[in-house]
Amino acid sequence: MKILVLGGAGYIGSHTVYELVDAGNEVVVIDNLETGFKAAVHPKARFYQGDLRDRAFVDSVLDAETGIDAVIHFAANSQVGESMVNPLKYYDNNLCGTKTMLQSAVAHGIDKIVFSSTAATYGEPEKVLIVETDRTNPTNCYGETKLSMEKMFKWVGQAHGLRFVSLRYFNACGAHVSGQIGEAHNPETHLIPIILQVANGTRDHISIFGTDYPTKDGTCVRDYIHVTDLAQAHIRAVDYLMAGNPSDIFNLGNGVGFTVREVIDTVREVTGREIKVVEEGRRAGDPAVLIASSEKAQRVLGWKPEHADLKHIIETAWRWHSTHLHGYGE
Numbered sequence: 009m010k011i012l013v014l015g016g017a018g019y020i021g022s023h024t025v026y027e028l029v030d031a032g033n034e035v036v037v038i039d040n041l042e043t044g045f046k047a048a049v050h051p052k053a054r055f056y057q058g059d060l061r062d063r064a065f066v067d068s069v070l071d072a073e074t075g076i077d078a079v080i081h082f083a084a085n086s087q088v089g090e091s092m093v094n095p096l097k098y099y100d101n102n103l104c105g106t107k108t109m110l111q112s113a114v115a116h117g118i119d120k121i122v123f124s125s126t127a128a129t130y131g132e133p134e135k136v137l138i139v140e141t142d143r144t145n146p147t148n149c150y151g152e153t154k155l156s157m158e159k160m161f162k163w164v165g166q167a168h169g170l171r172f173v174s175l176r177y178f179n180a181c182g183a184h185v186s187g188q189i190g191e192a193h194n195p196e197t198h199l200i201p202i203i204l205q206v207a208n209g210t211r212d213h214i215s216i217f218g219t220d221y222p223t224k225d226g227t228c229v230r231d232y233i234h235v236t237d238l239a240q241a242h243i244r245a246v247d248y249l250m251a252g253n254p255s256d257i258f259n260l261g262n263g264v265g266f267t268v269r270e271v272i273d274t275v276r277e278v279t280g281r282e283i284k285v286v287e288e289g290r291r292a293g294d295p296a297v298l299i300a301s302s303e304k305a306q307r308v309l310g311w312k313p314e315h316a317d318l319k320h321i322i323e324t325a326w327r328w329h330s331t332h333l334h335g336y337g338e
Contacts, residue, residue, distance in 0.1 A: 010034040010075050011246065012118075014060060014109065015082030016053065017044030019191050020124060020180055024080060024239035025050045026189065031243065036073045038066070039083070045336040048189045060105035066112040078120040078246045079113060081106070084154070087197060088128065091149035102153040106160055114168045120249040121161060121172045122242050127259070127298060129155040129176055137301040140176070140257050147293050158257070165255055173245040175238075177260035178300050182234040182321040183328035190328025191235070192335030200232070200322060203272055204329040207279040214283060216268050218290035229265035229297040234315030234324070244309040258309060261300025262316045271318070278322045279330075 015021040016037030035053040058065040084102045091098045128151030146152040161172040183190030205211035219226040
């Protein structure tokens, strides 16, 4: 297959490109490198640097790269906190970029898209295991723009025959087993890499926000899913669309939750290093428990997490972070 990956220089996008190339696919990557890294792009993928909001640029790529079978769309701003203080940035990049990309895709006859969505579309969960039919009521602008993008695909699909799969996933983590690529954000907001920064000496401590939640040790519970498992799910979703199946939405997670303290303790075990912890008050809007039900994805897509063990996840992340103290800058 020939696959166009939007945001293929980012964390999950770059891992998906590696999996696509390793499976023998022809891969084209578009990324503006605002948060992605050219060094993360597989050398066998063809790379175009540019912005999805630039219709002439997108058209030029699609004119040059004929025969694209499907698009995998990762290109979006994704920092929850930033989205709340600068919402117009998120509407401009996430929604306007998607609108322009869809205009070009429709014009070039591309009708299959796999979309990188988020559990943030649900907002505050109504029950412990979140399923796809649960109410969507985002509590932040980032989740709102992702939900709006899903709706954009739906209506464009009705008007132009486009079919899409939206993948709503939880806490992406880990790194490629080779250690060649991994997670690098600035600023870093994800729990596991922050703890690993404490382990490698580039951060002084890890803060625990809230120790009085109704969980087994008082800290929040989250569902952590390895980035390579996420990549494989995107490929399964492409196969699903290529087989002629209808548009659909799937959750991706391990279906198992770990507390913040459990993650910290596992990092201590993997790295053999002490992790300084500072306990602080709860953050507004942090649910006690977020765990996904991936039963539908496993049943319909035939997908199953292969890297579900927390210790293994952290081992792959540590292999990357211990040799790249400053991400792709070192």
